[in-house]
Amino acid sequence: MSLTDRLGARSIAAGGVGGVAAYVLGYLFVYITQRSGVEEQLEAFNAIADLFGGDPIPAWQAIGWLFYNAHFVATEVPQPxxxxxxxxxxxxxxxxxxxxxxxxxxxxxxxxxxARVAVAETPTDGAAAGALVTAGYLPAAIAGAFLFRYAVGDATVTPDLVTAVLLAGAAYPLVFGAIGGAAASLLGGRE
Known part of the structure; x- marks a missing residue:
């Protein structure tokens, strides 16, 4: 039986859901822990933007920059x-x-x-199953990179798109999902 047969559609769906959940929960954690500090940091900029008729930076977008920064994805900031x-x-x-x-x-x-949903019995199968979280995390990371863009005139403050996709969206879930999946198969405990 091939690895694809063993993993199946249920495992792929579980990986997709797990990836989206990890992305959303990560953003929510950063939002909950950093909201007041971010709002405080934005007060001066937003007051000036309001004075000149510009749009203030919403805290939820700036928190998105922090979330991507937590993946080592830089934020691009236009210069005057x-x-x-x-x-x-x-x-x-x-x-x-x-x-x-x-x-x-x-x-x-x-x-x-x-990996638990996939009933992975070996570390290799566990790692393959765990890496399936990329199916949900990658699309969420791409969508977030565009969602967290803030227009400043003709320029934008935004997570760097290339590293948002390749590092945050692909490498992180592949590596850390696989580690979790391999660990799950080693922990056992399935019936």
């Missing part, structure tokens, strides 16, 4: 005289480095759950 500066707000702020643990932890948990 042209050009773009790349920024990782998690790396440049004191006390936020714990956010780097959130996406991997949630993806490992999603990988464990997916």
């Amino acid at each position: 005289l042209g050009g773009v500066r790349v920024e990782n707000f998690v790396a440049s702020a004191d006390g936020l480095s714990y956010l780097y643990v959130v996406p991997p932890l949630l993806l490992v948990i999603a990988g464990v759950a997916t």
Whole structure:
């Protein structure tokens, strides 16, 4: 029996759901823990933007930048005289480095759950099943990269699209989902 036959549509669906859940829960964790700090940081900018008739930056979008920064995806920030500066707000702020643990932890948990649904018996099968969380995480990461774009005139503040897709959307769920899936098969406990 091939690996595809053993994993099946149910496992792929579980991986997709697990990936979306890991993405949403990761964003919600960052939102809940960082909302007040982000709103405070945005007050001055939003007051100036309001004064000149611009749109204020919504906190939920800026929190999205932090969420992508927790995946080591830089935020592209346009400069007043042209050009773009790349920024990782998690790396440049004191006390936020714990956010780097959130996406991997949630993806490992999603990988464990997916491997359990797949009834993976070997670490190889567990890793393959766990990696299926990419089926949900990748589309969510791509959608989020566009959702968290903030227009500033003709420029935008946005997560870097290439690393949002390749690193946050593909590499993270493949690696950490596979680790969780392999661990699930080693932990046993299935009936």
